[in-house]
Amino acid sequence: MVKLVLGEKSAEKLNAISLSNNAVQRRISQISDDIKEQVILEIKRAGLFSIQLDESTDVQSCSQLLAFVRYVHDEDLKEEFLFCEPLEQSTKGEDVMQKLTEFLESEGLDWGNLCGICTDGAPAMLGSQSGFITRVIQKAPNAIPLHCMIHRQALASKTLPSELQDTLNTIIKTVNFVKVNCLYSLNTRLFKRLCQDMDAAHETLLFHTAVHWLSKGNVIQRVFELREEISLFLRIQNKQDLLSAWSADSFEIRLAYLVDIFRQLNTLNLELQGKGSLIIDFVDKIKAFIRKMENWRRKVGMGNLAMLETVSEIVEECDATTQNLITQHLEALEGEFKRYFPDIQSLTSRLIRAPFTAPVTCIPDDNDDGQTELLTLQEDSGAKMKFETESLTVFWSSMAAS
Known part of the structure; x- marks a missing residue:
């Protein structure tokens, strides 16, 4: 209208005026409501649908319940984000059930059409008496409950013998010492300058978070690549407790093995992710990984470390102590995978x-x-x-x- 009445220049000036916060917020809400309306309509047309739920804590320490839905649309499976609702008080199974029930009833979705429900393995979810899954089965007896396979894989991957756990703890303490207070840390700046003077491939170490446990693999990889610089830095800083651990026998071999095994675990974790992934694909990958561990254990027993690239770089022959340590871990890891996936052999595709x-x-x-x-x-x-x-x-x- 301005362009027609006042001309092009006036219209350009009007376009330069920023929208108010309320206008932006209102448009975002309208778009969100429209998308939700389309998803709900598609779910109703599909009939059957499955849901995956997860409770997570945001940066303000507020518990949020996230729900994703999968259903058939246009003769193919479709995945969509369904809702995010805060859990104001407790995060028990009854609280999760209440949020899900309120959403389904408010949107007119039938419990009888729920054919699958996937959660993590928390007691609030899987409790046999008052857990969330038990309550869902009462409402939707035909729904198939499933403990998230990615979550099970992450839990199974955490097993470590005491020697390797001590090595991992030393690595974490070293990273924290170098990167304490991060940007404003004197140690961070000094270590960066040391790496520059030594023409190192990297100048900083990486942090990890307990939530993304497998991110330790990237941390360990960086520590191994900067092991000479770290050792020198600890000596300069006179950090005797960490330096003595770094100077211990077989520490470098254990560090190298952690790099190799975490690389394999990270690869498996990524293979279990991605849009459109199916449980039959997960089963095949888990079965293959268990067989790989059996083969690795056999080779290590023969002194063959070809599959452990980083370990092979620093040792020519595998002594009995190293063989026992690696074999012990692979055997324990294999046992944990079989414990967390007891139904892996019965799931046929x-x-x-x-x-x-x-x-x-x-x-x-x-x-x-x-x-x-x-x-x-x-x-x-x-x-x-x-x-x-x-x-x-x-x-x-x-x-x-x-």
């Missing part, structure tokens, strides 16, 4: 990945309708052509829709 060659007995005999549907599907030439040309999610979503 043959029916999902190869429905046209899977035997009818892969479905229990008491499920006659399921066996009948499988036999009908295997003789459907059109479905077979679609299976060969489409992804698994698109194929099965289209079969469910039909």
Whole structure:
């Protein structure tokens, strides 16, 4: 209107005026409400849906309940962020259940259409008497509960023998000593200047957080690359307690092994992430990692360290002490993975990945309708052509829709 009445220059001046805070906030709220309305409508059209919940604490120490939803849309699986609600008081199973119930009822979503619920392994979630999962099953008896596989993998990865745990603690104490108060630390500036004078590949160490436990892998990698500079810096600063630990026998070998094993764990953790990931993919990767550990343990017992690249760089032959330490950790790590994934062998993906060659007995005999549907599907030439040309999610979503 201004352009038509007053001209181009006046319109440009008007465009330069900043919107008020309320106007910006109102537009963001309108966009958010519109997106939520579309997601809710798609969920209702899809019928079945599954939810993943997690309780986290923000920077202001307030507990927030996050929910993500997965459903079928346009003959494919779709994932969306569902809601974020604060947990004002406690974070018990009943509090989580109350927030979820209020949201589903306010949006008109039917509990009977909830087919899957995924949470972490906290007692508030998995408690057999008053846990969140127990309350959900009472409302949605057909929902399949699942303990998040990424969370289980992170918990299983934490096992360390006492010698390796002591080495890790020394590394953390060293990093904290160098980076105390971070930007304003004299030690940080002195260490940076030392690295510059020694033409080091890096000039700073990295911090880690307890929440992202596997980030220790990046910390350890950087410490190993700057181990000579760190040792000299500790000597200059006369930090005898840390220096004595760094000078201990086999400390460098243990440090190198931590670099290698954390690299493998970090790789696995990243493989279990990503949009559109399926549990059958997770199962395959976990099974493969367990078999890798068995193979690594066998090779270490023979004195072969080829798979441990960093350790191989600093030692030519593996002595008995190092062999025992690595074998002990790999055996314990393998045991933890099997403990956190007791159902890993029973979870089969043959029916999902190869429905046209899977035997009818892969479905229990008491499920006659399921066996009948499988036999009908295997003789459907059109479905077979679609299976060969489409992804698994698109194929099965289209079969469910039909």
